[in-house]
Amino acid sequence: MKSWTYILLKRDLLIAFRRSATYITPLIFFLIVITFFPLALGPQEKLLSSLAPGVIWIAALLASLLAVETIFNEDFRDGTLDSFFISLEPTFILVFVKVFIHWLITGLPLLLASCVAALVLYLPFESVSAMILSLILGTFFMSLLGALGAALSLGKSAILSAVIVLPFSIPTLLMGTSVIASAINNQEYTGFLMIMGGMLAIGIPAICLLTVEALLLSYD
C-alpha cells in the first residue's frame, strides 16, 4: 500500500467520524424506509417475510445513493481534489480509495442495520448470511456507480446523480434480491454471488478509469 493511500484513508475517516452525520444519516434513512413498508402494507408476518428481500435491497440502494454526493463534492469545492490530482499517482487508485472510504462510511453500517431489518421484517434466519454476502458485494458496486454519478454531476443536485445511477443499478438489485430469495427457498445462490463478484471485478478498473475522465472534465 502506498503511503498516500494510508494518509487519505486516515484523513477521510477522521473527518467522517468528526461529522457523525456522514455515517448516521444513511443508516437512519435505511431504517426509516424499512419501517415504512409494514406501516404501508400491514403487519402480516407472511406478507412481510415474502417482501423482505426486495424491501431491504431497495432501502439499501436508496440509502447508499443518498450519501453519494459526499464522495467528491467537498474535496472538489475546497480545492483538495486539485492537489490530489496533481501530486498523487495513479489517479484511478485515488478514485478507488475514495470509493472504498465511501463504502466503509455508508455500506458497512448498512450491513449492521440490515440485520435489524431482517429481524423486524421476519426474514427467515437461514437467509441472513446470504443477505449479508449479497449486500457486501452490492453496496460496493453501488458505491462505484455512485462515484461515477457524483463525478459526472459534480457541483450539481444530488437528485441528478441518483437519476443517472439508478437505471444502472438494476442488475445489482435483481441479483441481490435473487440471492436472498434463493436462500429462502433453499436453492443454490452462489451463482448469483459469483455474477455480482464478476461485475465488481470488471467494474472496479473500468468505472474507476471513467470516473477519472469524468473528474477531469470539471477542470476544463
Next chain:
Amino acid sequence: MGSPPLFYRWSSKALVWLGVSSIITLSLGLFMGIGLSPADYKQGDVYRIIYIHVPSAIMGESIFIFMALCGFINIIWRAKISGMLLKAAAPIGMSFVLLVLTTGSIWGKPTWGTWWVWDARLTSTLILFFIYAALIGLHSTIEDKIKADRAVSILAIVGVAIIPVIKKSVDWWQTLHQPSTFKLTSAPSMSPEMYQPLLICVIGFYLVFAFILTLNLRNEILERESSKKWVKEVIGNQS
C-alpha cells in the same frame, strides 16, 4: 465533414435525398404491410402494428449503440462532431423507445388482455428508456456543451456495457419468479408476404433516423456556432 460550414452546405442537399427516400420507403413498407400482406390466422389484423413496433424496437437499440460509438470516439479522439452526433441522436432514440412501449401496450391489450406485463423484454426496454432519460438529463444540466458531450459520452459507454447485463439479469429474474403465462411470440416463421414489408419498414425507419439526425445536427451546429460569421450569413439568407 470536418468543418461546420462545409457540412452545413453539404447536408442541405443530403437532407432532400434522405427525406424523399425515407418517405418513399416507409410508405411502400407500410402500404405493403397494412394493405397487401395477409391477416394473421390467430391475431387477425391486430398484428399489423408489428410494422411500427418491431422497427422502432430495432432503432431504439441500434441508436444506443450508435451513441456509444460516438461517445467512444469523442472520449478517445476528442472529435467535436461525434459529441454533437451523440447529442443529436439521443432524443430520437428516446422517442423510438417510447414508440415501442406505447405500440407494445396497444398491441398487448387485445392480444394478452392487459396493457402491461412484467415480461423480460418489456422490462429491459423500459430500463433502456430510463437510461436514455438519464443521458438527456445529464446533458441538459451541464452548461458547457463540449463538457456535456464528454460527460454523456462516458455515461453512454457505461450504458452500452451494462445493457447486456441488464437484459441477462432480467431474464434470470423472470425464470426465478414464475414465468408469466404470456409469452411473446418467439420469432414466428413469418410468411414472406409478412416478412418483406417488415424489412422495408426497418430500412425506412433507418432512413427516418438519418433524416432527423441530420436535421438535429444542423440545428446543433447553428446553435453552437451562432457567433460565427457564416451562421449569420446563412440565417440572413433564409429570413
Next chain:
Amino acid sequence: MSLRFSYVKLFGKIALSMLPYLKVENLSCFRSDKALFQDLKFDVLPGQNLEILGSNGSGKTTLLRILLGLLKPDAGSIFWLDDQQNYNNYRTFSCFYQGHQLAVKNLLTVAENIQMTKASKNIDIEAISKCISRVGLIDPHEYASNLSVGQRKRISIARWLLDFHKIYFIDEPFSALDDEATQLIQDLILDLNSKGSSFVITGHRSSGIEATHINI
C-alpha cells in the same frame, strides 16, 4: 491576445545552477476558437520566480493547470528536467500546487491540516510545529473551522515549508491579504529561493517579488 515579455532585471542574486527545472515551448491554448494564449515560451530556473500576470478570465489558472498536466494544451510542449537534463514525468518531479481554494478542512486541526498533505506516513511533529510558528499561527490543535480567512491562508502557506519542492505553483497568493501576511509570503519566497526552489505564481499585477513576468 498579444503577448509581451518584460524581463525584470535580476540583481544581487547568485543562481545555484542555470539549468532550468521546467522548459516550456510554444505553448498555446484556445477556448472556443479564441486564443487564451499563444506561443508561450519560458524557462523556470532554479531559485528564480515566474509571475504570470493577467486580468480575470485571461487564462492564468488554465495555464497553471496545463503546466501541471490536468489539461492538455492545444499546441506546444512542456519539459521537466532533472540535474542531468533528462526529461522527467512531472509527477515524479517534486512540485507543489496550491489552487485558488486553500484545501483547508474545517474538521481537521491546524496540525492535521498541514501534515495531511505530506505524502509519507512518518509524521514529524517537531517539523510541523516549526512550520506553524513560522507562519505565525499559535495553537496547532485548534480546529480550522474556528480560524479566520487570513489564518486559514496561513495554514496553506505552512504547507510550503514541510517538504522541499523544486517548483511551487501558487494561484494568486497575494490576493486578499493584509500587509503583514504579504510581507510573510515575500519573506518565505525569498527564503525558499535561496534553497533552490522556484515559484510560479499568478496575479493581477506585479507583486514586487523578484521574478520574470509574463502577461497573458
